[in-house]
Amino acid sequence: MLVLSRKINESIIIQNDIEIVILDIQGDQVKVGLKAPKNIKIYRKEIYDAIQQENIRASQSKLPKDLKGLIEK
Amino acid sequence: MKKILTKPFGEIEVDESQMIIFPDGLFGFENYKNYFLLENPDSPFLWLQSADEPTLAFILIDPYLFKKDYELKISDEEFYAIQIEDKEKELLHFVIVTVPPDHPEKMTANLQGPIIININKKLGKQAISLRDDYTVRCSILDELEKSSKIEQNSNKKVEAK
Numbered sequence: 379m380l381v382l383s384r385k386i387n388e389s390i391i392i393q394n395d396i397e398i399v400i401l402d403i404q405g406d407q408v409k410v411g412l413k414a415p416k417n418i419k420i421y422r423k424e425i426y427d428a429i430q431q432e433n434i435r436a437s438q439s440k441l442p443k444d445l446k447g448l449i450e451k
Numbered sequence: 452m453k454k455i456l457t458k459p460f461g462e463i464e465v466d467e468s469q470m471i472i473f474p475d476g477l478f479g480f481e482n483y484k485n486y487f488l489l490e491n492p493d494s495p496f497l498w499l500q501s502a503d504e505p506t507l508a509f510i511l512i513d514p515y516l517f518k519k520d521y522e523l524k525i526s527d528e529e530f531y532a533i534q535i536e537d538k539e540k541e542l543l544h545f546v547i548v549t550v551p552p553d554h555p556e557k558m559t560a561n562l563q564g565p566i567i568i569n570i571n572k573k574l575g576k577q578a579i580s581l582r583d584d585y586t587v588r589c590s591i592l593d594e595l596e597k598s599s600k601i602e603q604n605s606n607k608k609v610e611a612k
Contacts, residue, residue, distance in 0.1 A: 416528060419475075425579060429564035430479035432549060432587035433577075436509050436561065437480070439550040441459070441496060 456505035457489065459498050465489075470502055471568055473575040474532075478564060483507055486575065488568070496548065499566065511545035511566060517591045519598040523565060525578040533567060533574040543568040549588070559588040 382390060389399040395415055402409035412420055452464045471486050485502035488511075495516050501507035514521040523544055535541050544567045546560040562585035568575040 416531075421579060425563065426478065428587045429561065429577070429579070432561050432564070433477055433479045433509070433547065436547045436549040437507060439510055439548065439558075440552070441491060441494070441510060441550060442555040 455487070455500075455502060457487075457498070457500045458506055458508035459489070459491065459500070463489075465502075469573070471573045471575045473577070475576060477509070477566075477577045480507065497545065499545075499547075509566075510548040510550065512548050512560060512591070514544075514546045514560065514562065514565070517560070517598065518562075518589075518594045519601060521562070522582065523567075524581045525565070525567070526581065529567060529576060529578040533569040533576050534572050535567075535569050541569045541571045543570050548591070556592055558591050560591050560594075561587045562589045563587045 384390065384400045386400055386403060389397050391397050396418060397411075397413040399411040399413070400408060401411045414420060453467050454462055455465055456462050465487050469487060471488060473484050473486060476482060476484050483501045483504055487500045487502055489498040489500050491498060491510075495512055497511045499509040499511050514523075530538070530542075544565055546562055546565050548558055548560050550558045562582075563580050564577050564587065565580060566575060567578050
């Protein structure tokens with residue numbers, strides 16, 4: 379992994395059109411600004427991971443034969 | 452019409468013109484882009500069945516059926532991605548249901564990653580909810596209970612008047 383040190387308001391450019399700016403640092407929290415073309419997808423990793431894991435669980439689900447009383451249409 | 456193998460119903464006939472393309476796939480299933488929406492008879496559930504992999508299918512439900520105060524809060528880019536121009540006429544949205552084996556009463560819905568579909572252009576996407584309080588495992592039966600309590604309370608208010 380490439381490791382770079384940055385100060386507040388300094389940034390990193392990736393592939394000419396993706397810019398990551400360090401906006402603020404407070405204790406153990408870093409505020410990061412991201413500028414990127416619309417087709418670049420940006421997610422918080424823990425949310426991305428959670429949805430991915432849940433999709434895998436969901437794909438193994440089966441509906442019970444008797445749905446009566448469980449949930450009405 | 453075309454015959455395909457499906458996870459819930461085995462071999463069935465589908466109308467190919469109804470196939471929905473998910474250009475990005477679903478999270479964790481990026482390589483599967485073609486799906487059919489199948490109704491599950493006598494139930495509020497639907498199946499999002501992969502057109503290419505018979506064993507891959509997801510159970511979907513309309514979130515308003517169990518959560519009256521549900522809100523689809525996602526960024527506008529997500530609507531652009533499936534070319535939505537008129538939400539009223541084109542947009543369908545669902546949440547994916549997980550049913551734990553042997554414990555159907557513990558079924559949960561993924562409110563954090565809703566499925567949005569442009570029904571006219573046959574384009575779909577798994578979006579990411581911008582609501583911090585929505586999780587990937589929301590208990591469907593707990594929400595149903597809450598919704599029915601809210602309904603009962605509002606009925607009481609009407610009676611009191």
